[in-house]
Amino acid sequence: xxxxxxxxxxxxxxxxxxxxxxxxxxxxxxxxxxxxxxxxxxxxxxxxxxxxxxxxxxxxxxxxxxxxxxxxxxxxxxxxxxxxxxxxxxxxxxxxxxxxxxxxxxxxxxxxxx
Amino acid sequence: xxxxxxxxxxxxxxxxxxxxxxxxxxxxxxxxxxxxxxxxxxxxxxxxxxxxxxxxxxxxxxxxxxxxxxxxxxxxxxxxxxxxxxxxxxxxxxxxxxxxxxxxxxxxxxx
Numbered sequence: 001x002x003x004x005x006x007x008x009x010x011x012x013x014x015x016x017x018x019x020x021x022x023x024x025x026x027x028x029x030x031x032x033x034x035x036x037x038x039x040x041x042x043x044x045x046x047x048x049x050x051x052x053x054x055x056x057x058x059x060x061x062x063x064x065x066x067x068x069x070x071x072x073x074x075x076x077x078x079x080x081x082x083x084x085x086x087x088x089x090x091x092x093x094x095x096x097x098x099x100x101x102x103x104x105x106x107x108x109x110x111x112x113x114x
Numbered sequence: 115x116x117x118x119x120x121x122x123x124x125x126x127x128x129x130x131x132x133x134x135x136x137x138x139x140x141x142x143x144x145x146x147x148x149x150x151x152x153x154x155x156x157x158x159x160x161x162x163x164x165x166x167x168x169x170x171x172x173x174x175x176x177x178x179x180x181x182x183x184x185x186x187x188x189x190x191x192x193x194x195x196x197x198x199x200x201x202x203x204x205x206x207x208x209x210x211x212x213x214x215x216x217x218x219x220x221x222x223x224x225x
Contacts, residue, residue, distance in 0.1 A: 002156075004156070006156075009154075042219070043118070043204050043206075043216035044157070044204070044216045045216070046213040046214070089157070099162060099164060100145070100208065100214070101172070102157070104158070106154060106155055107156060
């Protein structure tokens, strides 16, 4: 059963506007959440993360919001740029785990058009 | 640093053949893992290692073997390839509480 869910397979946004990518999780043990970005024919690259002790983390144009009670997180990209077009994976882990094993969602294809 | 390197980039196998996917990292990371990505699916963990000489199974280990004789290398062996193993394979490494760092992937087709 999928413990991390990204229910929107695709999102199309105009350049300059905000992109909002959503992610839900079911496992209450998850306390560390990450977003990875993937271009075609490349490996996923780490984008931003958030610990469950926070409800928001910002890094430049990227902000991740965490709603623990709803088991929901979102990635906001403002302003969106054509170079942001990629597949975005939400991932979760339990920090109590030494390994930090990641559980991934199925990804959302973001397309930013001029 | 070259980061995480994977060879080959592409491979076509016939059913029943065996092969080894290579993975190496030059960052002295203690943790390494193998994931597979199938169309419309997220990445799923095959095997992982927490240090040289220590490996364990992930979510989808059947049909694959691993070993970790050095910190740098973590090869993935397909014992008898099956069409269900057609996928893109990613190797990853990390140290401590830092995020996992992924290689560029190997695209495998089994006919």
